[in-house]
Amino acid sequence: MACISADGKPTESGTKMLRALKSGSRSAEEIAKNAGLPLFRVRSGLREMVQAGLAIEKGEKYELSSKGAELLGTVST
């Protein structure tokens, strides 16, 4: 996965996306802008995060799941 590494930790881009979701519901475009990542990377990453249960898709927006928040908590700031 591009957002989560083999050891289960978020990658640099994954961390940026999780942090962008921390402050609330966001669209892929908003996350891309906030995280400074290309939109195609964010769309792909969100797909992975939803499949892994780290984010929840609600229409056009995405929210951090409790599992995603827990994972983000393990990342040093």
Next chain:
Amino acid sequence: MEEVKEVSHMPRIGEPAPAFEAVTTHGVLKLGDFKGSWLILFSHPADFTPVCTTEFMAFAEIFPELQKRGVELLGLSVDSVSSHIAWVRNVEEKTKVKIPFPIIADLNKEVSLAYGMIHPGQSKTETVRCVFIIDANQIIRTILYYPLSTGRNMDEILRIVDALQTTDKNAVATPANWRPGDMVVVPPPKTQEEAEERVKQGYECVDWYLCKKKL
């Protein structure tokens, strides 16, 4: 040797780009992930080969200019993702050029076949040097094919992007060897009445069917 499957339908200009989901050096990407941006999908014959290495360095060089125009880049070859990663790391180590765009590892040739990138007369196992310029609505706007022996001209790729985006923005065409800032071609009139009016409209006209204007 694996037999190359026949492609019943080659992609054509003006048609939707064939959808795909592919493993890349930036994770699994779908064509739809690029919607809203222009995309240049290009294939190269193989990693760790000389002409391809010069091309990748050249694509990396024009990448900032493409980004200014809202264009993403996506490479492809039938090598594995590990090979791609090793190659781009080697290019960076040896030349200090970082490859900033993803590369599809098309080991099962799904994308290559959908886009007609394998030309058995050149190679049954490698993709030729294709360039597909796809617009923000995912319509194919330009297709270029280069043989294995000839590296691509990045200046021409940028020029085509500029020409297509100028056409879209201003409803004009661009003449031979056009460059940004040059005069553009006014679409030819469709009726006799329009033809008579055309020559009075202040354009620079050779005749009613070939008129140019400054943007």
